[in-house]
Amino acid sequence: MEVRVGPEAFDPGAELSAFVAGVAGAGAVVSFTGVVRGDGGLEAMEIEHYPGMTEAAIAGMVDQARHRFGLVAVRVLHRHGRLAAGEPIMMVLTAAPHRRAAFDAADFLMDYLKSRAPFWKKELGPGGSAWVAAKDEDEESLDRWAPDRA
Amino acid sequence: MEVRVGPEAFDPGAELSAFVAGVAGAGAVVSFTGVVRGDGGLEAMEIEHYPGMTEAAIAGMVDQARHRFGLVAVRVLHRHGRLAAGEPIMMVLTAAPHRRAAFDAADFLMDYLKSRAPFWKKELGPGGSAWVAAKDEDEESLDRWAPDRA
Amino acid sequence: MIHVLYFAWLRERAGTSRESVETRAPTVSALVEELRARSEGHALAFSDLRAVRVAVDQKLASFEAPLDGAREVAFFPPMTGG
Amino acid sequence: MIHVLYFAWLRERAGTSRESVETRAPTVSALVEELRARSEGHALAFSDLRAVRVAVDQKLASFEAPLDGAREVAFFPPMTGG
Numbered sequence: 001m002e003v004r005v006g007p008e009a010f011d012p013g014a015e016l017s018a019f020v021a022g023v024a025g026a027g028a029v030v031s032f033t034g035v036v037r038g039d040g041g042l043e044a045m046e047i048e049h050y051p052g053m054t055e056a057a058i059a060g061m062v063d064q065a066r067h068r069f070g071l072v073a074v075r076v077l078h079r080h081g082r083l084a085a086g087e088p089i090m091m092v093l094t095a096a097p098h099r100r101a102a103f104d105a106a107d108f109l110m111d112y113l114k115s116r117a118p119f120w121k122k123e124l125g126p127g128g129s130a131w132v133a134a135k136d137e138d139e140e141s142l143d144r145w146a147p148d149r150a
Numbered sequence: 151m152e153v154r155v156g157p158e159a160f161d162p163g164a165e166l167s168a169f170v171a172g173v174a175g176a177g178a179v180v181s182f183t184g185v186v187r188g189d190g191g192l193e194a195m196e197i198e199h200y201p202g203m204t205e206a207a208i209a210g211m212v213d214q215a216r217h218r219f220g221l222v223a224v225r226v227l228h229r230h231g232r233l234a235a236g237e238p239i240m241m242v243l244t245a246a247p248h249r250r251a252a253f254d255a256a257d258f259l260m261d262y263l264k265s266r267a268p269f270w271k272k273e274l275g276p277g278g279s280a281w282v283a284a285k286d287e288d289e290e291s292l293d294r295w296a297p298d299r300a
Numbered sequence: 301m302i303h304v305l306y307f308a309w310l311r312e313r314a315g316t317s318r319e320s321v322e323t324r325a326p327t328v329s330a331l332v333e334e335l336r337a338r339s340e341g342h343a344l345a346f347s348d349l350r351a352v353r354v355a356v357d358q359k360l361a362s363f364e365a366p367l368d369g370a371r372e373v374a375f376f377p378p379m380t381g382g
Numbered sequence: 383m384i385h386v387l388y389f390a391w392l393r394e395r396a397g398t399s400r401e402s403v404e405t406r407a408p409t410v411s412a413l414v415e416e417l418r419a420r421s422e423g424h425a426l427a428f429s430d431l432r433a434v435r436v437a438v439d440q441k442l443a444s445f446e447a448p449l450d451g452a453r454e455v456a457f458f459p460p461m462t463g464g
Contacts, residue, residue, distance in 0.1 A: 011167060012163075012170050013162075013166045017161060017162060017164070020163070020238065024235065025187065025188060026185060028182070029162070029182070029185060030183075033166070033179040033181075035170065035177055035178070036177075037247070038175060039247075050358070050374060052358055078381065085174065086174045090381070097187070103182070116381075118355070118376065119382075120308035120377060122308070131309050132380045134379065200389060200456060202440055203440035228463065240464060260464055263464040265460070266442070266461060266463075267461060268458065269461060282462045284460030284461065
């Protein structure tokens with residue numbers, strides 16, 4: 001299963017071990033793990049998503065990444081619901097024959113997930129709660145992958 | 151211990167789990183794992199290194215990466231000796247507040263390790279053995295990090 | 301009839317996550333005008349459309365997108381996944 | 383006396399991984415000229431210096447680097463780590 005969206009906690013190490021074991025032909029494996037930051041007094045994060053659209057949107061991104069970068073294997077995990085500081089939020093795993101493709105594919109998928117997968121984060125701290133605002137720099141980062149810049 | 155060079159096998163998943171558990175302040179963790187490719191009839195790889203210089207060279211690269219990218223944590227593992235197809239060769243782990251720094255630091259460390267850490271790979275297959283030749287593209291990839299291009 | 305969905309602070313302002321709407325609105329923009337009239341919360345949710353994104357039948361769309369045959373329209377702020 | 387180390391195919395050609403050399407060579411280049419005379423294998427190892435890298439006391443150096451005070455000089459092909 002290449003895409004998993006759900007409220008369950010996951011262990012990034014166990015995911016990486018299983019992924020590496022399954023990609024014997026690939027020389028390069030990259031993982032990105034997003035973790036709830038504990039700085040600034042942040043106590044927890046609530047992640048809302050759009051059931052149905054989320055899975056379809058991520059599956060589309062994964063297909064794009066596989067073809068564009070010639071991936072041997074790819075996997076995306078993303079949690080929703082309430083997460084405590086220090087907990088893994090999401091993970092992207094990519095495997096390719098060479099390191100450039102594995103790095104670029106993980107980078108590409110992160111840019112798409114940040115700005116095009118229907119998730120919304122709310123930060124909960126001692127002073128109350130606030131929705132995380134989208135950053136201009138995330139849109140700019142995504143623009144790097146436009147076809148005319150490839 | 152940030153740098154580990156030795157003949158012992160390691161489990162990328164166990165390394166990632168321990169690393170993530172130790173970097174509560176960081177929001178972004180990137181790992182790169184290099185694996186002995188099994189294609190082209192490759193049966194094993196022999197990795198020779200320069201004891202003493204290897205550890206010092208990698209420690210220098212790690213210090214550079216930490217300061218240049220503002221890393222919260224960084225770790226490099228690299229094996230030497232005989233490795234079978236499918237075995238992990240080396241691993242780089244980086245943790246930073248944001249994803250760009252974590253990605254760039256891992257990418258930077260890989261470029262340095264490829265071309266500036268004193269390791270030499272020999273591939274062993276059914277037809278005999280051959281030293282792996284350095285690639286021009288690895289030097290070009292390293293040039294991306296030159297101070298005047300930063 | 302169209303199912304209208306709201307997420308994140310649009311949901312909080314509209315005071316609902318999902319409602320069924322009888323409408324002949326030809327476009328997303330026309331639908332937004334009708335929804336604005338539903339309540340003060342709805343009007344507040346749609347007070348600045350630059351901060352609002354829309355999906356028609358679970359695909360990102362523009363405010364000019366036609367609604368003929370659409371079954372589900374969702375409104376939400378810019379996404380913050382990853 | 384300088385310890386001279388060889389790695390990878392330079393080691394295989396020179397037929398040794400380490401040897402102690404009495405020398406007054408002022409630079410790496412001058413040392414290489416002396417080493418070439420040691421054996422056919424040594425001459426073969428140093429037949430194309432464009433393919434040879436050098437470290438003096440475990441730091442990458444050029445063939446023009448001075449050897450005064452150096453204790454260890456290593457010769458090897460371009461590195462292929464990672």
